[in-house]
Structures are given as C-alpha cells and as structure tokens.
Amino acid sequence: MATIGAEEDIRVVRSAPDLHLARLKSFFVSAVLICIMPAVLLAFWWAASTKGWVSAQVLPQPDWVLQTFLDLCANGDILAAAAVSFRRIAEGFLIGASLGFLFGLLIGKSKTADSYLGPTFRALAAVPSLGWLPILILLLGIEESLKIVILAKACFVPMAIIAAEGARNVPKGLTEVADVLRLRASTRFFKLTIPAMAPFIASGVRLSLSQAFVSLIVVEMLAGTDGLGYMMVWGRTLFQLDIVIVGMTVVGVVGFALDFVLKRAELLIRRGSGANG
Amino acid sequence: MRRLLSTLLLAATVALGAAAAKAEDAPANIRFGDVGFGFGTPFGVGLQAIADAKGFIAGEFKGTPTKVEFTYFTGTGPAINEALSNGQLDFASYGAVPNIIGKANGLDTVIVASYGGTTIFGAARPDLEIKSIADLKGKKVAIQKATIIHWGLVTALKNAGLSEKDITIVDLKNADQLAAIAAKSVDAVFGADFLLPLEDKGVAKIFYKSSDAGASGDGFGAFLVTDKFRKAYPEATQKVVTGFVKAAQWLADDKNRDEAFKIWSRAGSPIEVISKSNAGSLLGQKYNPHLDDFFTSRYQSGIAFDREQKLIRRDVDLDAWVDRSYVDNAVKSLNLQALWPDRSATGALQN
Numbered sequence: 001m002a003t004i005g006a007e008e009d010i011r012v013v014r015s016a017p018d019l020h021l022a023r024l025k026s027f028f029v030s031a032v033l034i035c036i037m038p039a040v041l042l043a044f045w046w047a048a049s050t051k052g053w054v055s056a057q058v059l060p061q062p063d064w065v066l067q068t069f070l071d072l073c074a075n076g077d078i079l080a081a082a083a084v085s086f087r088r089i090a091e092g093f094l095i096g097a098s099l100g101f102l103f104g105l106l107i108g109k110s111k112t113a114d115s116y117l118g119p120t121f122r123a124l125a126a127v128p129s130l131g132w133l134p135i136l137i138l139l140l141g142i143e144e145s146l147k148i149v150i151l152a153k154a155c156f157v158p159m160a161i162i163a164a165e166g167a168r169n170v171p172k173g174l175t176e177v178a179d180v181l182r183l184r185a186s187t188r189f190f191k192l193t194i195p196a197m198a199p200f201i202a203s204g205v206r207l208s209l210s211q212a213f214v215s216l217i218v219v220e221m222l223a224g225t226d227g228l229g230y231m232m233v234w235g236r237t238l239f240q241l242d243i244v245i246v247g248m249t250v251v252g253v254v255g256f257a258l259d260f261v262l263k264r265a266e267l268l269i270r271r272g273s274g275a276n277g
Numbered sequence: 278m279r280r281l282l283s284t285l286l287l288a289a290t291v292a293l294g295a296a297a298a299k300a301e302d303a304p305a306n307i308r309f310g311d312v313g314f315g316f317g318t319p320f321g322v323g324l325q326a327i328a329d330a331k332g333f334i335a336g337e338f339k340g341t342p343t344k345v346e347f348t349y350f351t352g353t354g355p356a357i358n359e360a361l362s363n364g365q366l367d368f369a370s371y372g373a374v375p376n377i378i379g380k381a382n383g384l385d386t387v388i389v390a391s392y393g394g395t396t397i398f399g400a401a402r403p404d405l406e407i408k409s410i411a412d413l414k415g416k417k418v419a420i421q422k423a424t425i426i427h428w429g430l431v432t433a434l435k436n437a438g439l440s441e442k443d444i445t446i447v448d449l450k451n452a453d454q455l456a457a458i459a460a461k462s463v464d465a466v467f468g469a470d471f472l473l474p475l476e477d478k479g480v481a482k483i484f485y486k487s488s489d490a491g492a493s494g495d496g497f498g499a500f501l502v503t504d505k506f507r508k509a510y511p512e513a514t515q516k517v518v519t520g521f522v523k524a525a526q527w528l529a530d531d532k533n534r535d536e537a538f539k540i541w542s543r544a545g546s547p548i549e550v551i552s553k554s555n556a557g558s559l560l561g562q563k564y565n566p567h568l569d570d571f572f573t574s575r576y577q578s579g580i581a582f583d584r585e586q587k588l589i590r591r592d593v594d595l596d597a598w599v600d601r602s603y604v605d606n607a608v609k610s611l612n613l614q615a616l617w618p619d620r621s622a623t624g625a626l627q628n
Contacts, residue, residue: 055362057382134456141462142419142447225448237423238588239358239375239382 060242068242069249077231078250085220085227088144089212092151097208100156101201104163105193114164125157129215147219154215155208162207166200167193202266209262213255304510306344307517309334310357310369313349314471315545321349322469322541322551324392324564325370325500327524330540334520343513349544354424358384367506368517372425372498373579374588380598381589385504388599389518391572393525393564394495396554397429399485400472401465402458407484410437413444416464419457422448425496428582429487430467433494455480469496470546470554488558492624497575500566507600518603522566522611529561529616561616567608568601571620 042062048054049061060068072078107114107121129150140146170193178188220229228247235243311326313319320326328334329347338345348366350356354375360366361384369376370392380386401407407416410433420426431441447463454466459480466472466481475481487494500521507514527533537560538551555563576595583589608614 055364057362057384058359134452137453137456137462138460141460142449142453142457143462230448234423236355237375237378239355239362239378 057239058241060245065242065245069246072243072246078246081226081228081231082250085216085229088147088151088227089209089216092148093155093209093212095148096152096155096212097159097205099152100159100208101163101204103156104160105167107160108164108167121160129154130218147216150215150219151212154211158207158211159204162200162204163197166197169200170196198272199266199270202269206259206262206266210255210259213258217251303338303341303343304513305342306346307368307513308366309345309347310360310366310371311347311349312353312357312371313351313544315543319349319351320543322544322546323370323395324521324524324528324566326544327528327537327540328521331524331527333524333527334517337516337520354378361386361503366503368500368502370498370500372496373576374423374425374428374583376499376501377579377583377593378423378588380593381583381591386501386598387504387507388499388568389502389514390500390521390566390604391568392498392500393566394492394497395425395469396558397426397467397487397494397496398470398472398483399433399465399467400458400475400481401484402461403479403482405464407465410434410485411439413465414439415443417445417447419447419449419454419463419466420468421450421454422446423586423588425498426467426469427586428579429494429496431582432578433485433487433490436490470550473550473553492571493575495563497572497579515603515606519607519610522604522607522613525564525566526611526613526616528564534560565617566604567617567619568599568604569619570622571624573599574622
C-alpha cells in the first residue's frame with residue numbers, strides 16, 4: 001500500500017515535465033526524420049565525388065562546396081544576391097497577393113463577376129510565368145519591373161483562387177444572421193468575412209510565397225543580372241559548379257524554412273479562428 | 278570437365294584479348310560536340326558542321342567498324358564543358374572563351390586545330406546616333422557574357438579607346454537580346470549573324486562587323502580532343518584531324534560557297550542572312566585550321582581576357598595545351614601549304 005502511494009506520488013510530480021519532455025521528444029524525432037534524407041544524400045554525394053564515379057568538375061566534393069560557400073559569405077556575394085532576391089519577393093508578394101486577395105473576394109462574392117472574369121482568369125492563370133516572359137520583356141523591358149510583375153503574377157493566382165474559395169465558404173447561418181441584424185457593410189466585412197476567411201488567407205499566403213520563390217529563381221536565371229538565380233547561372237557559365245550547388249542549397253534551405261514557418265503560422269491562425277467560431 | 282572448363286576459359290581470354298587489341302586500333306565510335314542552333318534537330322554553323330554534312334571525317338574511317346556521332350549543343354559552351362567533363366565527348370569544337378574556362382578548371386583537352394573565325398556584329402536602335410564603336414559611350418549594350426562575343430565587344434571598345442566602364446553591359450541570352458532591343462530597353466546588342474534579320478525588320482541597324490576591323494576582330498575558337506582519346510587512339514586522332522582539314526579545304530574552294538551556305542542554313546538562319554554575313558570574306562581564309570602565330574596570339578588575348586574578367590581562377594599554359602602535329606601532318610599530306618601560309622601574330626601573311 002505504502003509503495004503504491006509512493007508510486008502515485010512520483011507520477012503526479014512527474015506529470016507536468018512529462019508533457020514538456022514528450023513535446024521535446026516529438027520535436028527531436030521530427031528533426032531527426034527531417035535530417036535523414038539530407039544525410040543520405042550528402043553521404044551519396046560525398047562517396048560519388050571522392051570515389052570518382054562522376055567528374056569532379058560537374059559534381060565537386062562537399063568540402064569544396066562548403067569552402068566556396070564560406071568564400072561567398074566572406075566576400076558578401078551571397079548576401080548581396082540573397083538581399084536582391086528577397087526584396088524582389090517582398091515587392092512581388094505585396095502587390096500580387098493583395099491584388100489577388102481583392103480579386104478573389106470579388107469573384108467569390110459576386111456570381112456575376114465570376115461568370116464574366118472567372119474563365120479568363122483561369123485560362124490566363126494556366127499559362128506559366130515562363131510563357132509570359134517574351135511578351136513581358138517586349139512590354140516592360142528587362143528592368144526590375146519585369147521581375148516584379150512575374151512574381152506578382154505568381155502570387156496573384158494562388159491567392160485569388162484561395163480567397164475566392166474562402167469568400168464562398170463564409171458559413172451560411174452567419175450570413176443570414178448578419179442579414180437579419182442588418183449589419184453595416186464594413187462591420188460585416190471585418191467581423192464576419194475576414195475572420196471566416198482567415199484560414200484560407202493563411203494558406204493563400206503560404207502558397208503564393210512558395211510560388212513566388214520558384215518563379216523568382218526562374219526569372220533571375222533567364223533575364224537577370226543579379227540575385228540568387230543569376231548567381232547559379234553564372235556559376236555554370238564559369239564551369240564552377242560548386243557555386244551552382246551552393247545556390248541550390250541556399251534556395252532549398254530558405255524555401256524549406258519559409259514553408260515551415262508559414263505552416264506553423266497557418267496552424268495557429270486555424271486554431272484561433274476555430275476557437276472564435 | 279576441368280579440362281573443358283580451362284579450354285573454354287582460355288578461349289574466352291584469347292577472344293577478349295583479341296577484342297581489346299582490335300579496339301586499340303579503331304575505336305567503336307567517336308563522339309563529336311559542337312555549338313548548335315535551331316529547333317528540332319539543332320545543327321552547327323562552322324567547319325565541323327561541314328565535316329559532318331559532307332562526311333569528311335566519316336570518310337576517313339570508311340571500311341572500318343568505327344562510327345562517328347555528332348551532337349550539337351544549344352546550351353553552347355557551358356554544356357559542352359559539362360559533356361566533356363562527363364566523358365560524353367571525344368572531340369569538340371567551340372568558342373575560345375568557354376574552352377579556356379573549361380581548360381582552366383581542369384578539363385584534359387588538347388587543341389588540335391583552329392576552327393577559324395566567326396563574324397561578330399553590333400546592332401543599335403535606329404533612333405539613336407550610333408554609327409561606330411566610339412558612339413557607344415554611356416550606352417546600354419546587351420551581350421551574352423563569358424562568350425567570344427563578350428571578348429569581341431571588349432576588344433572593339435579597347436581598339437576605339439574606350440573601356441567597358443564607359444558602357445553598361447547587360448547579360449542576356451540571344452532570344453532575350455532581340456526582345457530587349459525591340460522594346461528599346463537596351464541601346465545596342467552584340468552577337469552573331471542572328472542579329473542581321475533585325476535590320477530588315479527595322480528594329481535595329483547594323484553598325485559594326487568584326488571582319489571590317491581586320492582579321493584580329495573576329496571571334497575564334499578551336500577543335501579539341503580529350504587527352505585520354507588522343508593517347509588511346511593516336512591514329513584515329515590523326516584521321517579525324519585530316520578529315521577536319523579536308524572540310525576546310527573543301528570550304529576554301531569558291532565553287533562550294535553556295536552549298537556551304539545551304540548546309541549552314543540547317544541551323545535555322547536563312548541562306549540570305551548567311552551570305553550577307555560572309556559577304557566580302559573568303560571562306561578559305563576565314564576557316565583556316567592552322568595553329569600558327571596568329572592563332573596563338575588570338576588565344577593569348579582570349580586567356581588574358583578571361584583573366585581580366587575573372588572568368589578563370591588559374592592561368593592556362595597555351596604551349597602545353599596546343600598540339601600542332603596533327604594539323605601540320607594533315608596539311609603536309611594533303612599538300613595544302615600554299616592554301617594556308619603561316620600568319621604572323623597580327624594576321625599578316627609570312628613567307
């Protein structure tokens with residue numbers, strides 16, 4: 001009896017840190033899971049380049065690539081390139097995502113607007129950014145605006161589609177209540193539409209940012225003279241594929257981190273709106 | 278049973294040995310790489326394309342099991358460097374700037390012939406007063422960087438007393454260059470004969486042609502073999518270079534001019550454009566395979582350019598890179614000394 005009591009005691013005391021520990025453990029496990037594949041790839045890469053399975057110029061050894069990465073960090077090249085690229089994403093995203101949100105709201109709310117604009121929008125959205133490039137160069141030249149427009153387009157499309165979806169999915173019951181209460185348009189928008197759409201907006205932000213990231217590299221590779229994409233093209237031209245691999249790694253890691261953070265944020269927003277609803 | 282096995286083993290060894298000895302004399306196939314243009318099946322616009330189309334190299338291997346295989350890379354120089362590095366090519370012919378970059382990064386290539394010269398054009402917006410290189414001062418010029426065109430522009434600027442700091446260089450691919458000048462977002466472009474149609478369309482006017490500036494203004498490049506192939510098959514290497522020289526000899530005959538233009542037009546440029554691009558130049562002089570002092574001075578200028586532009590991190594030892602014996606043998610055996618007398622470093626004829 002006394003022993004059981006002691007055991008119960010221990011369990012009670014340990015229950016709070018247990019939760020903490022479990023969370024830490026699951027975090028640790030997922031971190032390990034995430035790292036397995038890159039570690040396997042790295043091992044394979046290392047073996048392939050040191051055993052001479054592939055030519056050292058085309059697939060340089062990992063330590064050379066690390067050295068190149070450190071060199072590029074030290075002389076500021078990579079930071080300058082990344083700064084240019086991220087500024088482009090920010091500008092393109094601000095323009096594209098906000099216009100996309102408004103457009104999505106319009107075709108989501110108004111059946112008329114959807115029947116007039118929806119099909120054209122969907123047809124244009126199906127053409128990848130690459131296809132627009134020659135026409136856009138003719139219209140905008142090769143300046144910064146070209147890149148911003150392509151990035152804005154990349155953000156616009158997913159945001160518009162998801163915002164329209166969200167606008168259509170405002171719970172019917174709540175809309176009816178708002179009708180009965182004769183809420184003012186602005187109150188209705190901020191108190192009903194926006195909270196109901198919040199989870200959709202969150203996934204719209206995530207999707208458009210990841211789209212922007214992919215398009216950015218393409219656009220910088222094709223018609224750029226700076227940024228991370230151009231750095232990779234230039235590395236290939238110089239037959240220094242270590243620079244290309246550094247670029248690929250940076251783009252991959254940043255893309256992953258961006259997606260990870262935004263997924264977390266999306267989850268928090270979904271939980272928050274769930275509690276309100 | 279054991280005896281049977283050992284006999285079989287012996288037979289297999291002998292057969293394999295024989296096969297190996299045979300492979301030593303004649304490679305099963307020889308793979309050639311060249312810069313290519315055009316949609317669908319790209320094709321080349323230089324000496325190697327002639328050697329391919331007229332079967333000059335294949336002819337050298339007539340009656341042997343050796344096959345020749347030509348690949349034209351639309352990815353140009355960088356793609357050829359990668360293919361050489363991956364062991365996918367035995368011979369390649371491409372521009373000096375990328376093949377110097379390849380050599381400086383450790384490709385085991387050896388120069389066995391010159392591929393001659395390429396004409397470089399400058400086109401400017403018709404609404405601007407750009408009539409010569411000197412007028413480019415303060416203007417925005419589109420080129421594809423790290424190519425022989427880039428070298429051509431910088432050299433032309435130097436000859437006109439300018440430096441590249443006097444202009445703004447925009448790095449664009451060929452197709453984007455055309456769009457950029459049509460959209461007036463650049464003032465001038467430098468490139469190969471793909472710029473010529475712009476003049477007919479009224480989008481730009483041609484104000485510079487490298488061959489007008491003398492032979493030392495033209496672009497240049499070489500025909501290279503991998504050291505591995507050269508060591509394994511010295512005879513085959515000689516045959517290939519002889520075939521290559523025969524192509525240059527065919528090209529030097531004026532009655533073949535039209536046929537040559539027709540062959541090059543397979544790369545996508547209309548015949549009129551090619552004949553306009555070559556107007557006033559003798560193909561025999563332009564596509565001179567000789568590795569003489571003129572060639573050496575061109576390549577030295579190319580190496581200096583690559584260093585200056587920080588395109589290479591290490592120097593290239595030109596003397597160790599060039600092997601004149603094959604082309605000299607071919608010229609001697611075909612009795613072509615009179616066709617291509619040695620040129621001095623400046624391009625003047627010697628002896």
